[in-house]
Amino acid sequence: MALVRLKVNVTGIVQGIGFRPFVYRNAVHRRLTGYVRNMGDAGVEILLEGDHRAIKGFMQDLRKRHPPLAQIYEVTTSKLPGKPEHAEFTISRSSNEAESVGSTIPPDVAICDECLMELRNPHNRRHDYFFITCTDCGPRFTTIERLPYDRESTTLCEFPMCRFCHSEYADPVNRRFHAQTIACQQCGPEAHLTSEDGKLVEVEDPIRQAGKLLSEGNIVAIKGYGGFHLAASALNDQPLTRLRAAKHRRQKPFAIMAKSLEAVKTFAEPSREERDLLCSHTRPIVLLNKAKAIPLSDLIAPSLHNIGVMLPYTALHYMLFDEVKDSAFVMTSANPPNQPITIGNEEAIKQLSKTADYFLFHNRQIAHRCDDSVIRLHGKHAVFLRRSRGYAPAPLKIREKTKRCTLGLGGELNNTSCILVEDNAFISQHIGDVENVETRSFLEDATKHLIRLTNAKIEVVACDLHPKFITTQLARELALENNWQLIQVQHHYAHIAALMIEHDVQDMIGICCDGYGYGTDGQAWGGEILLCTRESASFKRVASLEEQPLLGGDLATRYPLRIAAGILNKKMDVEPWLRENEQLFPHGNYEIRTMLNQLRSRRGIRQTTSCGRVLDAASAILGVCHERSYEGEPAMKLESIAKEGKNKLKIEPIRKGDRLQTTEMLYKLFEHKSKYSNPDLALYAHSYLAKGLAELAVEKALEQGIKSIGFSGGAACNEILASTMRRTVEAAHLNFLVHVTTPPGDGGLSFGQSVVGGLLQK
Secondary structure (H helix, E strand, C coil): CCEEEEEEEEEEECCCCCHHHHHHHHHHHCCCEEEEEECCCCCEEEEEEEEHHHHHHHHHHHHHCCCCCCEEEEEEEEECCCCCCCCCEEECCCCCCCCCCCCCCCCCECCCHHHHHHHHCCCCCCCCCCCCCECCEECCCCCECCCCCCHHHECCCCCCCCHHHHHHHCCCCCCCCCCCCCCCCCCCCCEEEEECCCCECCCCCHHHHHHHHHHCCCCEEEECCCCEEEEEECCCHHHHHHHHHHHCCCCCCCCEEECCHHHHCCCECCCHHHHHHHHCCCCCEEEEEECCCCCCCCCCCCCCCEEEEECCCCHHHHHHCCCCCCCEEEEEECCCCCCCCCCCHHHHHHHHCCCCCEEEEECCCCCCCCCCCEEEEECCEEEEEECCCCCCCCCEECCCCCCCCEEECCCCCCECCEEEECCEEEECCCCECCCCHHHHHHHHHHHHHHHHHHCCCCCEEEEECCCCCHHHHHHHHHHHHHCCEEEEECHHHHHHHHHHHHHCCCEEEEEEEEEEEECCCCCEEEEEEEEEECCCCEEEEEEEECCEEECCCHHHHHCHHHHHHHHHCCCCCCHHHHHHCHHHCCCHHHHHHHHHHHHHHCCCCEEECCHHHHHHHHHHHCCCCCCCCCCCHHHHHHHHHHCCCCCCCCCCCCEECCEECCHHHHHHHHHCCCCCCHHHHHHHHHHHHHHHHHHHHHHHHHHHCCCEEEEECHHHHCHHHHHHHHHHHHHCCCEEECCCCCCCCHHHHHHHHHHHHHHHCC
């Protein structure tokens, strides 16, 4: 029998998902000796000693039968000289050595079926234990302080295992063999309930008591895996009114957590694909179409056709529903306005005591904030609105290796950061709007942690072209501090570059529609058609929407009547219309006089090609939304009513050169308000924009001999726009491409920036 010694290094997501126990069992089964250990670069090192046929079988199983959550990117092997040195196979102490790049620890994972059954089994040791986990489920990313992924490197280090847990941890046939989050009632984290001022509420079962308090109309701040939620009854208007006032969210929709899939069907109409997504191990919030009659409060998602729903993803969540009749609770991220999600117990009392009536705490520290992910389906196609819990920091695989290790810092709104290293793109958890010191600090801390986790050696930092963004300032500081090259990337080019690499195409005509992006001419872009080629490593703006006035600058983005007035003024005297709507302006007659003077003088009015602002204007003209209280509100509400519309108006997009005219379309809405219904007019506005932009893009693609047309930017989340464009493009026998693994909005901007800096920049 020929004995072989083989060293194996595995990179990928191979720590924190039961990979070492799998290797151990595989090796012992084949009577191999040696060891397996975690490495400081998030990879795994294996030493095998034994018969070469046994080792060959081991290697086949390594690739084909690994744990379901494992992702193997690369396996390297090297034969070692000498005779076997080990009498048995062991799981050895982890090493701090970090040689490879591109591995990372897994995202947080929803409770598995086996743990859920144990939770419900009165004869099981972990019956009713809120922090029940195993190697296949539970928190990962939000627990890790440093690599390698061992208990002492996580926030579980404060909870020494009891004898029972240690016996399972050391048992090779147990599914908790080397599960770093293993715990039970005797040795693990504990939950407790307090009043709004942090005083302990003495109850036997704090979790189920919290569920009762929610059902009775109280607001409860609940500590989860990656931060606090503010929870409330989904049936009772009173706590939701209070919650909206506390969070300054007059209209922005709340997400809800439903008790079960059966409960979801009482208020929504999930498709098979949506049901699968709801029940997946990632458990995102999924935007579902509302049922015709729903037993929930209208205050959850006012004037929208859909509602954000998730299922319980921890034992604690399941237990909240046990002794109440409620089918769902509102469950929204707990944070002060414009601040990151709250994670600390003392921090929660300080920040949330004026909002929450009670706190449901546990005493495990949260290492890193991580909000819930949000996904919408366009037919059977999933669209990320937010990629975070359940997905971050798992990488996206790209089809070529980067020329330079690049960090992208995103833009200003809905931000993330991204590291492009070799053929992996690691996108951080959701950061939010980087508009203050707190979110800047969160972005910087999350980015530095991601660099440590991936062992990345950054060479280039990429950011937005806008000179005043906080992320641009941070990029300059990091470049200077670390001697990194700084690259600024135009906003819409970053969107289209991300789409090109995601689909591995060399050339693309990209339609990019959103609210705002700083253009190369310093103007406000947002409805652009770009020619992007890999060979030239550049882009060219080949068409756009018509420029329209932003009457009052940033005020126009908040009050879309201003945008509508500026556009309609090109075709009519807007004064009578403005006077009719005087009550809709914060400063009434004075504000209207100021606007009219500005329109007559034509001085100091910024122009924009933004698709988002055109949709806002349409929303205002139809009386759908007169004030934007959250990002995208007028356009989202316009889409909701357009879903009920019928194509009664003839769609004839008007162009002047390479610009799609929007003045005539909006004037037509105004003229026909009494003749057609709002849903029909709202659908007309969507169809006009989508068909007009798609026809322009097709024309440019045929001129250049390009086969692929992509759609990106925040407006690509709009199902009507995307489906109408798809029909137009595919009718011309061209490929229509949309985002599959990254958000089309600004949550994917950092990926596009890193792509430009690491792959496309010459």
